Amino acid sequence: MAALSDSLKLAHGPALANRIAKSAMSERLGTREGAVSAELVALYRRWAGSGAGLLITGNVMVDGRSLGETGNVFVQDARDLDGLRAWADAARSAGARVFMQINHPGRQAPRTVSKHIVAPSAVALKGAGPFFATPRALEHREIEEIIARFAETSRIAQQAGFDGVQVHGAHGYLVSQFLSPYTNRRNDAWGGDAARRRRFLIELLRAVRAAVSASFTVGLKLNSADFQRGGFDESESMALLEELDREALDFVEVSGGTYESAKMFEETVPARASSKLREAFFMDYVERARSRIRCPLMLTGGFRTRAGMQDALAGGAVDIVGLARPMAIEPELPKGLLSGARSEALPVRLATGNATLDGLVQGSWYQAQIDRMGHGKEPQPSLPRWRPVLGYLSARRVSPRVPA
Numbered sequence: 001m002a003a004l005s006d007s008l009k010l011a012h013g014p015a016l017a018n019r020i021a022k023s024a025m026s027e028r029l030g031t032r033e034g035a036v037s038a039e040l041v042a043l044y045r046r047w048a049g050s051g052a053g054l055l056i057t058g059n060v061m062v063d064g065r066s067l068g069e070t071g072n073v074f075v076q077d078a079r080d081l082d083g084l085r086a087w088a089d090a091a092r093s094a095g096a097r098v099f100m101q102i103n104h105p106g107r108q109a110p111r112t113v114s115k116h117i118v119a120p121s122a123v124a125l126k127g128a129g130p131f132f133a134t135p136r137a138l139e140h141r142e143i144e145e146i147i148a149r150f151a152e153t154s155r156i157a158q159q160a161g162f163d164g165v166q167v168h169g170a171h172g173y174l175v176s177q178f179l180s181p182y183t184n185r186r187n188d189a190w191g192g193d194a195a196r197r198r199r200f201l202i203e204l205l206r207a208v209r210a211a212v213s214a215s216f217t218v219g220l221k222l223n224s225a226d227f228q229r230g231g232f233d234e235s236e237s238m239a240l241l242e243e244l245d246r247e248a249l250d251f252v253e254v255s256g257g258t259y260e261s262a263k264m265f266e267e268t269v270p271a272r273a274s275s276k277l278r279e280a281f282f283m284d285y286v287e288r289a290r291s292r293i294r295c296p297l298m299l300t301g302g303f304r305t306r307a308g309m310q311d312a313l314a315g316g317a318v319d320i321v322g323l324a325r326p327m328a329i330e331p332e333l334p335k336g337l338l339s340g341a342r343s344e345a346l347p348v349r350l351a352t353g354n355a356t357l358d359g360l361v362q363g364s365w366y367q368a369q370i371d372r373m374g375h376g377k378e379p380q381p382s383l384p385r386w387r388p389v390l391g392y393l394s395a396r397r398v399s400p401r402v403p404a
């Protein structure tokens with residue numbers, strides 16, 4: 001029976017000192033060239049001392065032409081190796097391990113940020129209005145190129161001193177789009193039935209594994225389900241886990257939702273805390289998933305109490321507890337949870353009652369906290385929930401400069 005303070009050995013790469021991981025949060029602190037900034041390094045020096053055994057970076061894009069947000073770091077060649085080294089060194093400076101999350105946004109790329117908006121099929125985001133264009137369907141050759149990009153970014157991450165990568169296969173980005181029958185309407189080698197929809201991810205994972213050494217970790221973030229009609233559902237997700245069990249994969253982090261159904265941004269409501277042991281959103285899924293795949297499972301979304309985290313580990317279905325939003329307002333929370341000095345995270349209620357607005361409010365509020373830490377300030381839990389949204393909407397958004 002695992003405890004929060006137990007170490008964990010992964011099949012490839014170094015052991016994690018304990019079972020708490022900072023889950024990925026897009027920092028948006030990259031330079032206009034998509035390089036690592038001094039603020040990003042400062043942020044990870046702060047998180048290095050958090051007590052978490054593992055820090056997973058916010059999503060790093062594999063193609064500078066396809067970004068999810070301004071301020072995304074992208075790694076498509078080794079030109080920023082020194083910056084990447086400084087980032088990895090800062091994150092590892094107090095003993096935590098650091099994995100780079102690598103991603104391609106596919107159709108979830110705002111038109112103000114990306115000129116190259118591609119996806120498995122030309123299916124537009126619902127209700128995306130003026131912000132998101134209808135993507136162009138990828139050609140076979142381009143799909144193979146993107147797979148090669150994921151492999152190259154991983155190779156560079158290893159060269160820069162990261163301990164591993166995590167392929168972002170969740171939240172409706174490109175990998176997720178390939179897996180979903182709603183966004184993948186192809187009828188070729190990459191779509192048409194569930195096995196062919198899985199092919200992009202399987203080939204991508206093999207290419208990544210082949211590009212790095214045996215001492216480097218390769219993980220995956222995966223949706224339990226998309227939570228939308230016609231999307232990637234639990235039965236396809238379970239079948240995928242069985243297939244992944246045959247691959248050289250070191251861990252799977254379970255999440256859920258997409259931009260169209262932002263399940264991952266729900267809030268653990270304090271009033272529901274009587275069912276504390278079930279505070280994690282995808283707990284039932286992970287329990288069912290446990291028998292399908294042998295590699296360690298990380299669960300993220302909703303964990304706020306030490307009791308809830310301990311119970312998830314004790315039940316045997318969860319090997320790593322992922323924390324995202326709490327790390328943006330209490331960067332030393334894992335230390336407190338591990339020592340027993342803290343029994344729960346600071347409660348935060350930002351929900352507006354409108355699902356679309358909630359995504360905007362949450363994203364900008366937590367990003368503002370991350371930004372403060374990057375600039376050497378303390379997080380500000382009392383920050384009014386609307387203030388960062390107003391700043392976000394009024395800011396003149398500049399398109400990042402992309403190297404040829």
Ligand SMILES: Cc1cc2nc3c(=O)[nH]c(=O)nc-3n(C[C@H](O)[C@H](O)[C@H](O)COP(=O)(O)O)c2cc1C
Binds near residue numbers: 059326364
């Ligand atoms: C500001 C912000 C940025 C995020 N960026 C990412 C990201 O880059 N990649 C990712 O996989 N998840 C991202 N997430 C989702 C979190 O990793 C996590 O799945 C979600 O917040 C639920 O976990 P929590 O309840 O512990 O916050 C982000 C969340 C927030 C609040």
